[in-house]
Amino acid sequence: MVIEMLQVGRRFGRRQVLQGVDLTAREGAVTGLLGPNGAGKSTTLRVLLGLLRPHGGQVRLFGEPWRREHLARVGASVDGPSFYGHLTGRQNVALHARLVGVGAAAVGEALETVGLGAAADQRASGYSTGMRSRLALAIALLGDPDLVVLDEPQNGLDPSGVREVRELVRRLARDGRTVLFSSHLLSEVAAVADDVTCLAAGRTVFAGPLSALAPDGDLESAYFQVTAGRAAR
Known part of the structure; x- marks a missing residue:
């Protein structure tokens, strides 16, 4: 397994935010992370990336x-976009490229891959x-990561942008990368995920193939069934 989180806990003061999270991700597969607001999705990703220390x-x-050292093989976007507004898109990516030790060619390739080639030389402060x-x-x-972790990657995108992200995630998996992404768009999870982990109140309430969660294809009904009565406290 590329990712294995076993009974992971995390608290903030006296509040136990994660209290038994199990999450796995297979090599070359797309795993969708689902859960109501406050379920612990973002905290789970931060623990995975070492931004927060687990308490169990x-x-x-x-x-x-x-x-x-494993993070050299990981590419991630969590906590929303982080950039310098006075720099262009290209300059922002180039700055990060220097930090991860990749050349200028990778900068242009990354911008083209996400559809920003035409706007690469505009200041990021003017970006939508x-x-x-x-x-x-x-x-x-950047850096051709083996594992890509994305927190709500469709946020703020119009329908064509959502479709492009969907196609990008599929392409990453076809190329052999492992993708873990959180989303509140059930239709997008249904469209791209091989496996699904559902969180509720800081616990894993389902983990397995998408086909096992919703064998009839009705992900919405299945999702509400496994999370019913488990609102965040």
């Missing part, structure tokens, strides 16, 4: 106990919400 359980990456989301995606793809 185990986290493994690429078949080994979590080590910071959707363009900022694309910029964050471009940065996540």
